Amino acid sequence: MSAPAYPPPYNPYASAVPGNMPPNMNMYDGRYVLPPPYTASPDYSRIHPSFPPADQGFSIPSQFLNEPLVANVAMQYGQALVGSGKQLVGQELEKYVPFSRIKYYFAVDTRYVTKKLGLLFFPFTHSDWSLRYEQDGPVQPRYEINAPDLYIPTMAYVTYVLVAGLVLGMQDRFTPEVLSIQASTALAWTVFEIIVELITMYITNIQTNLKTLDLIAYGGYKYVGIIFAVLLSILFHKTGYFIGLIYCSMSLIFFLVRTLKVQILPIGTSPSHHDPYMHNSGNKRRMYLLLFVAGIQPFLMWWLSFHLISPPVPKS
Amino acid sequence: MLGHLELADVERKRYRLPSCKHIACLIVFLQTLAVLNPFRTTDASILQDTDLAGPLVFCLALGAFLLLSGKVHFGYIYGIGVMGCLGIYALLSLMAVSAVTLGTVVSVLGYCLLPMVILSGINVVLSLQGLTGFVLTGLAIAWCSLSASKLFVTALFMDHQQPLVAYPCALLYGVFALITIF
Numbered sequence: 001m002s003a004p005a006y007p008p009p010y011n012p013y014a015s016a017v018p019g020n021m022p023p024n025m026n027m028y029d030g031r032y033v034l035p036p037p038y039t040a041s042p043d044y045s046r047i048h049p050s051f052p053p054a055d056q057g058f059s060i061p062s063q064f065l066n067e068p069l070v071a072n073v074a075m076q077y078g079q080a081l082v083g084s085g086k087q088l089v090g091q092e093l094e095k096y097v098p099f100s101r102i103k104y105y106f107a108v109d110t111r112y113v114t115k116k117l118g119l120l121f122f123p124f125t126h127s128d129w130s131l132r133y134e135q136d137g138p139v140q141p142r143y144e145i146n147a148p149d150l151y152i153p154t155m156a157y158v159t160y161v162l163v164a165g166l167v168l169g170m171q172d173r174f175t176p177e178v179l180s181i182q183a184s185t186a187l188a189w190t191v192f193e194i195i196v197e198l199i200t201m202y203i204t205n206i207q208t209n210l211k212t213l214d215l216i217a218y219g220g221y222k223y224v225g226i227i228f229a230v231l232l233s234i235l236f237h238k239t240g241y242f243i244g245l246i247y248c249s250m251s252l253i254f255f256l257v258r259t260l261k262v263q264i265l266p267i268g269t270s271p272s273h274h275d276p277y278m279h280n281s282g283n284k285r286r287m288y289l290l291l292f293v294a295g296i297q298p299f300l301m302w303w304l305s306f307h308l309i310s311p312p313v314p315k316s
Numbered sequence: 317m318l319g320h321l322e323l324a325d326v327e328r329k330r331y332r333l334p335s336c337k338h339i340a341c342l343i344v345f346l347q348t349l350a351v352l353n354p355f356r357t358t359d360a361s362i363l364q365d366t367d368l369a370g371p372l373v374f375c376l377a378l379g380a381f382l383l384l385s386g387k388v389h390f391g392y393i394y395g396i397g398v399m400g401c402l403g404i405y406a407l408l409s410l411m412a413v414s415a416v417t418l419g420t421v422v423s424v425l426g427y428c429l430l431p432m433v434i435l436s437g438i439n440v441v442l443s444l445q446g447l448t449g450f451v452l453t454g455l456a457i458a459w460c461s462l463s464a465s466k467l468f469v470t471a472l473f474m475d476h477q478q479p480l481v482a483y484p485c486a487l488l489y490g491v492f493a494l495i496t497i498f
Contacts, residue, residue, distance in 0.1 A: 108480065109475070110480055113479075155484065158484070
């Protein structure tokens with residue numbers, strides 16, 4: 001065959017020259033009649049300079065790279081470069097936002113979320129509040145009902161912003177700017193609360209197992225109560241709002257006290273033997289911290305939602 | 317030779333293939349119908365080719381129906397669509413074990429927008445602010461989020477997390493419904 005032995009089906013180095021394809025595919029007689037592949041070779045000579053086969057002094061790169069073997073290797077090398085580049089970017093990003101740590105808080109399933117929501121509204125009958133630990137950290141929320149998660153706080157925050165928009169729309173007070181004002185105000189207050197808690201823990205020199213993300217999670221659980229109270233206020237106006245707010249505050253305080261007691265106050269038989277005096281003297285401070293964290297929740301819940309309730313409609 | 321050319325001409329006119337445009341539309345329509353039935357079991361290969369033409373067509377159709385109802389809201393649709401897609405992409409990449417791409421998220425969310433488009437079409441003719449309108453809107457949101465979450469859960473191999481994925485999708489489609497009605 002006089003045609004070149006390898007017309008490559010995909011040649012990234014050949015430009016899209018019109019006339020590269022077979023000129024016409026006749027359907028004469030119902031069969032495809034392809035022109036012989038020999039027509040491909042003039043295109044090669046048009047694109048690339050003719051390569052005198054006798055001259056082997058140096059290789060012209062374009063012709064060399066045209067061979068499919070080398071082209072494949074070059075493509076795989078390029079793809080490997082892209083993969084390692086992505087890995088590098090991910091590692092750099094991990095220093096600023098710890099994605100792998102955050103992923104732990106989103107490892108939830110439906111059973112956990114429903115049980116946790118039930119706990120947030122009725123924690124009074126739950127008896128075992130301890131956390132189980134694995135070798136390198138606490139057990140995932142999927143398998144441990146007492147572990148904090150970030151799915152419920154995030155969803156509750158977004159729902160809070162949308163419910164605020166809905167309620168304001170029902171009172172004819174809605175503009176799109178109001179949504180962003182609500183969102184940023186609530187976010188700012190949450191960040192402020194967490195910073196205050198962190199500073200308190202630093203100043204009073206309390207060593208706990210609580211991490212910042214844990215605090216964010218516990219601070220976000222109040223939005224569930226806020227949503228419940230605001231939805232009650234739609235039906236029952238001010239009385240419904242206050243009843244919902246008081247009940248949700250009580251259950252949230254109970255929930256937080258029982259949950260954080262395990263993590264802030266020392267257990268009687270502490271495994272760490274060094275410095276038992278530290279633990280004993282820090283008891284009062286730890287209890288104050290616990291009460292502070294649990295106690296500011298009702299105030300923040302009220303502060304973030306009292307402007308959303310509507311005055312009772314006067315009966316005419 | 318001339319006779320041969322004439323015969324080729326006649327044959328070509330008789331056996332005319334449908335143009336590429338028509339085939340593409342047909343494929344998009346069939347794929348939409350296939351993915352939107354929330355009650356049949358899908359397999360993960362259905363999302364191998366992320367197609368962005370269908371979602372674009374649906375967004376434009378939604379905007380067109382809203383225009384027919386007298387509301388010019390293209391900016392809102394675009395803004396909410398982009399923010400919603402980014403948010404759900406972030407959430408899914410944190411929740412799922414397997415890798416998520418933005419194209420998959422946009423493709424699934426766009427395809428499941430079809431019930432919303434139908435709702436806005438109904439809104440042109442009837443008003444949706446009564447009780448029947450509420451029920452219809454609720455059904456449309458439920459249909460959208462159920463099929464979207466089913467597709468996500470199947471494609472990303474998530475177990476026991478479908479209601480957790482359906483809730484943010486329902487929030488997103490609820491905002492679209494708010495634009496449609498009010």
